[in-house]
Amino acid sequence: MTTPSTAEQPWPVRTVSLKVQQWISRLGDVWVEGQLTQVNARPGTATAFLVLRDPAADISLTLTCSPRLLTGSPVPLTEGSRVVVHGSPTFFAGRGTFSLKVDAIRPVGIGELLARLERLRQLLDAEGLFDPRMKRPLPFLPRTVGLVTGRASAAERDVLSVAAQRWPAVRFAVRNTAVQGPTAVPQILTALAELDADPHVDVIVIARGGGSVEDLLPFSDETLCRAVARCTTPVVSAIGHEPDNPLLDHVADVRAATPTDAAKRVVPDAVAETAGVRELRARSRAALVAWVHREERGLAQLRSRPVLADPLRALDARADEVQRLRTTARRDVRRHLDTADTATAHLRARLRTLGPAATLARGYAVVQRVDGTGAHVLRSTADAPPGTTLRVRVADGAVHATTTLTTDPPPTPADGAQQQEDR
Structure with missing residues (x-):
């Protein structure tokens, strides 16, 4: 049927199912990696049903295969196994369900997992997620400590008991999640987001009491590592697995060897802090007493000096010298003033004699x-x-x-003599 569907001419269910089946069959074969969360292979049946889950997201896919693929696997395939499957997408038109028809299943070995983790470690390191400069310091005394761990686990008991012994007033916001298996990463991400958004939580501890490499794979998940790097609250990793550290230890702000070590790093020891306060008080008191005694000795030495015993003696010794200097200065000033007065009078007389006023007066x-x-x-x-x-x-x-008339000046005696000589 090629006619478009309308409200007046709708497609029947068989047509829609057939079209979906045709489109899905065009996708071709694919290789898919995930973690098995359900294996259902009943004896005497021709088809085994499996559920493949994405380790980093709450997404799963139904698989169908021959039971011989499960029994013929060199490694037993159980729930929680990491596998790579090859198959083709299939849509069952009769039931309207989608699945992946698998013809090959390859278990992911430890060596391959470790190689992938090493490549992921190099990638995260190149992006700067392991840079020590990006690590945030832990608060000295957190108001509330967020704890992400398994329910009723030894890690939870160790953290709570040790922290309460060290600082009885400490408060915890506990989020119990799965710490292994396909549901661990989504639950840890949800708990981490809740604690990071809580303004009262000052530090977050992710704790687990160790385990095998396969059990600790969720703590090397790329999504979890990037979520921890984006947190605004300091994060402490307390996985408790020394030989092979998960990637979370490198991304977290502080790595603790065990959950007990994490409790010691997160809260201070009240007994040790009290002893430190007493020691500091004693040192302060001793320093203050020593300073007072030193100042008292200095004051006693100052009081014993002659200048303080008889303060006026130095002034009396200088009084005669000051008086003599005053007399000498007064005499010199008067002599200079008399000399300047005489010179001024002489200059005034000379100016009066040479000035035009004296000439006019004559x-x-x-x-x-x-x-x-x-x-x-x-x-x-x-x-x-x-x-x-x-x-x-x-x-x-x-x-x-x-002027009314201009006359020549009368001859001078010298001019008359000159006229007589001319005659």
Whole structure:
């Protein structure tokens, strides 16, 4: 049927199922990796049903295969096994279900898992997730400690008991999750997000009491490592597996060897802190007493000095010298003033003798020609023709005059002698 479906002409169920089956059959064969969470192979049946789950997400896929693939596997395939399967997507039109028809199952060995983890470790290290500069310091006294661990596990008991012994007032926000298997990573991610969003939680501890390499695979999951790196709250990794550290130990802000070690790192020891406070108080008291005694000795030495025993003796010794210096200074100042007064009087007399006022007082006058440009000293009769306005300055003032006649000056005795000689 190629006619598009409408409300008036809908497709029947068989048509939709057949079309979906046709589209899915075009996908071809695929290789898929995951973790087996359910294996159902009943004796006498021709088909075995399995559930393959993504280790980092809450997504699963139904598998169908021949029971011979399970019985002929070199490694027993059980729930929790990591496998790589090859098959083709299949849609059963009769039931409307989707599955992957598998024709090959390959268990993932320890060597291959370790090689993958090494490649992932190098990738995360190259991205800077292991950089010590990115590690956040733990608070000295956290208000609430977030704990992610298995329910009723030894790791939970160790962390809670040791922390309570060290600091009885400590509070915990416990999130019990699966710590191995296909559901571990999603549950740990959910608990980690809840604790990181809680403003009262100051530090988060992810604890497990050790295990095999396969059991600890969730703590090397890439999604979990990146989630821990994105946390704003400091994270402590306490997996308790020394030979092969999971990648979470490198990404976390602090790595603890065991859950007990994590409790010791997260909260301080009240007994040790109290002893430290007492020691510091004793040291402070001793330092203060020593300082007071040292200052008392210094004051006693200062009080015993002559300058403090008789403070005025030094002033009395200098009083005569100060008086003598004052007398000498006063005498020198007076001598300099008398010398300067005499020199000033001599200069005043010389200025009075050489000044124009003295000349005018002896009967002389200064004649100036007054015109539009100002007053000019008259130096020749030629500069004062008849009608010229003159200003005559004498000792006690000045008068103005106008020239009416210009005459030659009378001959001097020297001029008369020269005329007699000429005749």
